[in-house]
Amino acid sequence: MAREVNWERNHDPVGIWNGRGKAALIARGHSPTDRRWDGESLDKSLGAFMMIAVQNALDDAGITIDDVDGIIGSAGGQPGGAPLSDVWGPRPYFDPPYDSEDGLTHVTGQWLRQQMGFKNIKYINNHGDPIWNLIGQAAQAIADGRAETVVVTYPNGNLPGRYHQDPTNEARGPAVWPNTWGWGLSGQGFTFNQYCQKYGTNHDRMAPFVVQERKNGLLWEHSYYAQHEPGEFTEEDYLNGRMIARDLSIFDCDRPVLAAAAYIMTTAEKAKDMKQTPVYIWDHTESLFSPRSLVQTIDDTEEWTDIQAQRSYNGSGITADDIDVFAPYDGFAVFTQYYIEAWGWRGVKRGEAHDFYAGDISLKGPNPLNSGGGNMGTGRMRTVFITDPLEQLQNRAGERQITGRAEIAVSHGVLPVRAATVVRSTTPG
Amino acid sequence: MARPIVPVPDPATQPFWDACNEGKLIVQYCSVCDRRQFPPEAACRDCGFNFHLTWQETSGRAKIVGYSITYDSRLVQWHPLQPFLNVIVALEEDPVINFHTNLIDDFGTNLSEEPDIPIGATCEVQFVEAEPGRMIPEWKLVK
Numbered sequence: 001m002a003r004e005v006n007w008e009r010n011h012d013p014v015g016i017w018n019g020r021g022k023a024a025l026i027a028r029g030h031s032p033t034d035r036r037w038d039g040e041s042l043d044k045s046l047g048a049f050m051m052i053a054v055q056n057a058l059d060d061a062g063i064t065i066d067d068v069d070g071i072i073g074s075a076g077g078q079p080g081g082a083p084l085s086d087v088w089g090p091r092p093y094f095d096p097p098y099d100s101e102d103g104l105t106h107v108t109g110q111w112l113r114q115q116m117g118f119k120n121i122k123y124i125n126n127h128g129d130p131i132w133n134l135i136g137q138a139a140q141a142i143a144d145g146r147a148e149t150v151v152v153t154y155p156n157g158n159l160p161g162r163y164h165q166d167p168t169n170e171a172r173g174p175a176v177w178p179n180t181w182g183w184g185l186s187g188q189g190f191t192f193n194q195y196c197q198k199y200g201t202n203h204d205r206m207a208p209f210v211v212q213e214r215k216n217g218l219l220w221e222h223s224y225y226a227q228h229e230p231g232e233f234t235e236e237d238y239l240n241g242r243m244i245a246r247d248l249s250i251f252d253c254d255r256p257v258l259a260a261a262a263y264i265m266t267t268a269e270k271a272k273d274m275k276q277t278p279v280y281i282w283d284h285t286e287s288l289f290s291p292r293s294l295v296q297t298i299d300d301t302e303e304w305t306d307i308q309a310q311r312s313y314n315g316s317g318i319t320a321d322d323i324d325v326f327a328p329y330d331g332f333a334v335f336t337q338y339y340i341e342a343w344g345w346r347g348v349k350r351g352e353a354h355d356f357y358a359g360d361i362s363l364k365g366p367n368p369l370n371s372g373g374g375n376m377g378t379g380r381m382r383t384v385f386i387t388d389p390l391e392q393l394q395n396r397a398g399e400r401q402i403t404g405r406a407e408i409a410v411s412h413g414v415l416p417v418r419a420a421t422v423v424r425s426t427t428p429g
Numbered sequence: 430m431a432r433p434i435v436p437v438p439d440p441a442t443q444p445f446w447d448a449c450n451e452g453k454l455i456v457q458y459c460s461v462c463d464r465r466q467f468p469p470e471a472a473c474r475d476c477g478f479n480f481h482l483t484w485q486e487t488s489g490r491a492k493i494v495g496y497s498i499t500y501d502s503r504l505v506q507w508h509p510l511q512p513f514l515n516v517i518v519a520l521e522e523d524p525v526i527n528f529h530t531n532l533i534d535d536f537g538t539n540l541s542e543e544p545d546i547p548i549g550a551t552c553e554v555q556f557v558e559a560e561p562g563r564m565i566p567e568w569k570l571v572k
Contacts (some may be wrong), residue, residue: 094551167505176436177468180565181529182507186497186515194495197548245515248499293527297494362570375502 007140008133008286008420012307014315016284021428024271024278025135026388027264029056030222033379036158037105037175039091046157047103048090051116055152057262062275063149065116068264069180070137070147072108072122074130074300076152107155107260123147131261131382131414132156132420136284137266139422149266149302156381158256177294185332187296189248191336194298196247199351204249207235209357210251210333210376217377219399220388224257224379241260247334253374254331261383263390265400268428277394282408283316283423301416302350308419311379312343312410314424320344325368325392327385329413331375339412339422340369352406370401385411393426430537432559434508443467444484449564454554456526458485467526487526488555491518493566494527496546512540518552518568530568533557 009017031049042048044426050310058064097205098224102111109124123146128134129153147237171179178184196202214233217223225233263273271278289295289304313319320343328339337353346367348356372378390408391397412421438446448455457466458475461481464567472479496516514535520526533555535544552568554564 012510096515132454144564164503165505166503169506172437176442177529178505180432180436180559181435181515181531182433182499182502182504182510182513183497183515183529184499184503187498190497190515191496196485197495243500244497245500246496290474292525293519294529295525295527393464410497 006399007137009284009315010134010286012311012314012402014285014311017315017316019139020282020388021280021365022268023030023047023139023142023265023281024268024392025060025263025275025281025424026271026278027052027057028277028390029060029262030383030387033222033224033227033381035224035228036160037258039160042094042098043295044258045098045104045256046260047098047107047111048154048263049258051109051157052118053260053262054153056111056224057151057264058176060276061264063264064401065118068118068149069120069153070138070141070150071112071121072123072125072134072141072421073107073109073126073127074134075106075108075126084160091215105157105159105407112153122152124143129150131386132411132422133286135263135281135386135411136286136420139281139284146364146392149270152263152265153260154255154262154383155260156383158200158258158380159281163256184245185248185253186245188201188252188332188334189245191298191301193247195337201351201354203249205354205357206238206252206333209361210238211235211337212361212375213330213333213374215373215377216371216400217373217384219363220372220378220384221386222259222261222295222381223377223384224255242344248332251376252333254380257381258377259381259383260380262385263386273396277331277426279390279424280391280423280428281422281425282318282425282429284420285315286309286420287311288418295424296417301338302342304419305338308412308421309339309344310411311341312423317407318423322349322408323410325371325389325402325409326390326409327372327374327409327411328371329374329385330370331380331382333376335416336370336374338416343412344402364403365398366404367412368404371397371400371402382413385413389424393424396423408424430559431508432565435559435563436565437455441471444562448484448486449556449566450509450562452556452564454487454489455484455564456487456520458483465520465523465526465527475507482505487520489538491528491552491554492524493546493548493550493552494519495548498540498543503553510537510539513537514544514546516539516546516568519553523529528566528568531568532568533567537569
């Protein structure tokens, strides 16, 4: 099978997507959510969790592995799809199928095909990341006829020890610039501080947003917090959060977890015969930018998010008023205001997001922002941005079901510098 | 004071580091796009080619555009210096071009309180030894 590398809709003018309404997201499946893998329990490895999630997604759709002809996924859920072992390895291996990183901290489509017994796969692509891009990639593959029924996989791992710690005393390649001067998450705080300076706001005004996300997340059964820490999280908790960098506290950082999710996407025709209500892909658009110089500034950030928002509007033909379910990324929480303002959701303009947070963003109110809870409310899975809008549009979000119209959803992530947006609707369009 | 992490040059950045060792701050310049470029890359980000890409010495003067403080770094070698200052300065003759600095007078001081960092203040580049034979640019406030 050829490796496909050029499928993104990332050059203006994108125009209305010619695949609109041809692909439908039908079903979702999740694994349990743990904080970390212990390095020994093979029934809780990333591969084992991925198989659980795939089977749950198949069951949710009412199909079997024989109905699936494509697997599209991120092998590791790490930046660029890199395996966890790049950060934490080397580690001991086990008997097959756990005799390499594949299945332990990394899950390729080929490994899944072999372990689960898929027989009819004609298209596999492991080279996408993150989840928003994978949904777009799957929709494009179906619209282009490369596959008819695809399982989209998103394993996201976490191992013992501190997350992404770098012990090296030499910096090479692009790491030369940040590492030589000790620049890391300070960058997120720096850009956010520029935002605060520009618009006369401050970090404390993030509190209502992060608290509401935790409330929403506690109503999502797959959330780490719902499963393991179901207690209330208050504004006082947020304001007392340990600082990681200036204007960036521990509660602005998503909590790394071990979890896997899978989705079933199929053609509009086949979707009619499946168990769940079809949710049609109206558009996918992507972007990749670079800062004007070394450090991403608020000017870079606003320019990039404006471009991507407009690209998404141009590609889908919708306007801000059409968006019922809005799921902009929040891991880091200090990103989200850039997206709300770029999309102008609920009329929010540049510099107004913190005023918006101070209003009613509750689940049952008029502005149910991130009704699934985002990463802040669920852990660093990212999949809530796909699952919650799906469930909202299928009218099966349970306690999280928003009270207003739920016909069009926009999911957006991941970073301002590298972004993808998926527009979904209850109708083919 | 020794630097926690030292840079290892590669072909694209070697001229920059060599200039630092000579006490010069240089950035790339694309004459056909009429734009400076930092950090160094193999080609101009605008035209996409290296046909017109040269190196240009700068004044070494810059203005502070903002700062951050790191309390808990992912870079283990920096942990003993926490909390430490991260400042961004923009080149005086081309404010698009920005650099990292820890500000010489504040490097390694373990900040005990929010520092008074005057946004817009002028700084001058100075070169400090990251390891024997490897100079890196740092900035010092012009008072």
